[in-house]
Amino acid sequence: MRIRFTPLLALLPLLAACNSQPETTNPEGTDAAVTDSTAYDPNASSDSLRMGKTGGVEVGGSALTPDKTLAQNLAASPELSQLLAAAQKTDLAxxxxxxxxYTVFAPSNAAFKGLPYGAMAGLLKPESKDNLTGLLGYHIIQSRLLALDLRDGQELTTMEGHKLKISVQGDNITVNGAKVTTPDVVSKNGIIHVIDKVLLPPSE
Structure with missing residues (x-):
């Protein structure tokens, strides 16, 4: 269900040209956002989940592990603290x-710093809750997608209601032009892919 929200701060549309992509159809004609709702299997091999030998993924110097929820793993990494703080201002936490x-394309703290000065401060105000919910919802897919499930040209419908465009070139994955810097942070209730830009929903 699309989250309805009023236009974002006046400065945010200026960023949309950098992050938005024209909508095209999925090469296979299906919406990949509902293709996989399988829960994490703790008995699955670490290779198949790309988790490494430790059974976890290091993000910002902290090990994020599959025994934790998405929220707990976000809280465990200093590099994702801005995203967690924003989610806690909404019902998304x-x-x-x-x-x-869920699959979360999680902007790092450095990604949030790339926004114009004062943008996040404005969105974190109580009166901007709907706008903030819409922005964060544009980073969340309501299914479980590992990097190996992502295909070049694929479109994913977000919780916010608009689509994200995936590009896969060898080992490089981008979503609406944002690079996936750390893929496949497996959690009990989904997957985190860390990205280097904040994604902005298209204006309507």
Missing amino acids: AKLAGDGP
């Missing part, structure tokens, strides 16, 4: 601590 499954 509770969702990320719930059953899921």
Whole structure:
């Protein structure tokens, strides 16, 4: 269901040209956002989940592990603290601590610093809750997608209601032009892919 929200701060449309992509159809004609709702299997091999020998992924110097929820893994990494703080201003933090499954394209703190000065401060105000929910919802897919599930040209419908465009070139994955810097952070209720830009929903 599309989250309805009023236009974002006046400065945000200036960024849309950098992050938005024209909508095209999925090469296979299906919406990949509903193709996989399988829960994490703790008995699956670490190779198949690309988790490494430790059974976790290091993000910002902290090990994020599959025994934690998405919310717990976001809280465990200093590099993702801005995203967690923003989610806690909305109802999304509770969702990320719930059953899921969800796939989160998680902007790093450095990605948030790339926004114009004062943008996030404005969105974190109580009166901007709907706008903030819409922005964060544009980073969340309501299914569980590992990097190996992502295909070049694929479109994913977000919780916010608009689509994201995936590009896969060898080992490089981008979403609406944002680079996936750390893929496949497996959690109990979904997957985190760390990205280097904040994604902005298209204006309507």
